[in-house]
Amino acid sequence: MLELYHSGLTTCSKQVRHCLREKGLPYKNRYVELWRYENISPDYLKLNPNGVVPTLVHDGTPIINSFCINEYIEDAFPEPPLRPADLKERARMRYWAWTADEIHLQLARLTHARMLQQSVNELSPEDQKIMLDHTPVPDKRERWRVLTKGGYSTEQLDAALDNVMFVFGRMEQEISRRGPWLAGATFSLGDISMLAIVHRISEIHPGRLDRSAFPHLMGWWDRNMARPAAQFVYATGTDEVPKRPPKKSIAGIFEFRL
Ligand SMILES: N[C@@H](CCC(=O)N[C@@H](CS)C(=O)NCC(=O)O)C(=O)O
Numbered sequence: 373m374l375e376l377y378h379s380g381l382t383t384c385s386k387q388v389r390h391c392l393r394e395k396g397l398p399y400k401n402r403y404v405e406l407w408r409y410e411n412i413s414p415d416y417l418k419l420n421p422n423g424v425v426p427t428l429v430h431d432g433t434p435i436i437n438s439f440c441i442n443e444y445i446e447d448a449f450p451e452p453p454l455r456p457a458d459l460k461e462r463a464r465m466r467y468w469a470w471t472a473d474e475i476h477l478q479l480a481r482l483t484h485a486r487m488l489q490q491s492v493n494e495l496s497p498e499d500q501k502i503m504l505d506h507t508p509v510p511d512k513r514e515r516w517r518v519l520t521k522g523g524y525s526t527e528q529l530d531a532a533l534d535n536v537m538f539v540f541g542r543m544e545q546e547i548s549r550r551g552p553w554l555a556g557a558t559f560s561l562g563d564i565s566m567l568a569i570v571h572r573i574s575e576i577h578p579g580r581l582d583r584s585a586f587p588h589l590m591g592w593w594d595r596n597m598a599r600p601a602a603q604f605v606y607a608t609g610t611d612e613v614p615k616r617p618p619k620k621s622i623a624g625i626f627e628f629r630l
Contacts, residue, residue: 383480442454502622554566
């Protein structure tokens with residue numbers, strides 16, 4: 373049995389939900405509400421000691437990290453293949469799936485500034501301390517600490533966006549050279565992983581995805597979003613994308629049960 377612990381439209385959750393949908397695999401939908409910090413509850417940390425989503429549980433065994441989870445799904449359920457047969461294409465697929473994981477840190481800064489800062493400001497100092505004390509990974513704790521102090525500077529956020537836009541420029545080049553997919557002829561895990569990154573920028577900096585500046589990238593975006601799996605994954609209002617609570621709280625640290 374497959375169970376997916378995820379948080380709907382968060383970047384890494386989308387990557388794994390998309391992979392499972394492309395494969396047509398049934399799984400139990402286990403929603404983890406980040407706005408209640410359920411991801412750092414003692415029970416969830418037993419599955420994922422990093423306190424992040426997603427986690428795939430296969431016959432009782434947790435698999436973590438969206439990049440590794442999608443590789444695992446491909447190994448365990450090879451049909452239909454999302455890893456190209458051609459070895460050069462396969463190397464490019466891995467490059468793009470890895471790049472998505474790498475650039476995610478920069479993207480997360482931008483996401484936090486646009487979508488989370490306000491709600492962190494609204495937590496009481498006592499709740500902020502409890503949240504930080506329960507955050508296990510030191511680097512992540514430091515990033516949340518910066519948010520409790522007002523967030524990253526404009527220069528730091530501009531630098532993060534520059535890094536993301538550099539990657540989009542590279543995608544534009546690759547797709548214009550080969551295409552129609554990032555690996556070349558074959559739709560792959562590389563497309564699934566990068567789509568989630570581009571989607572987040574479409575939400576928080578839509579002006580940066582200018583069709584005249586990125587004609588090939590945007591053509592790739594249209595091809596991806598036309599796929600039935602992507603239409604489900606990126607839709608709002610499904611069972612997998614429930615409405616967020618109105619305010620962020622730390623209640624889920626104490627209340628979440630596996
Ligand atoms: N790709 C990495 C990163 C995971 C990650 O940062 N997930 C985000 C959502 S996209 C998360 O759980 N954020 C909650 C938090 O940082 O508190 C993985 O799958 O382990």
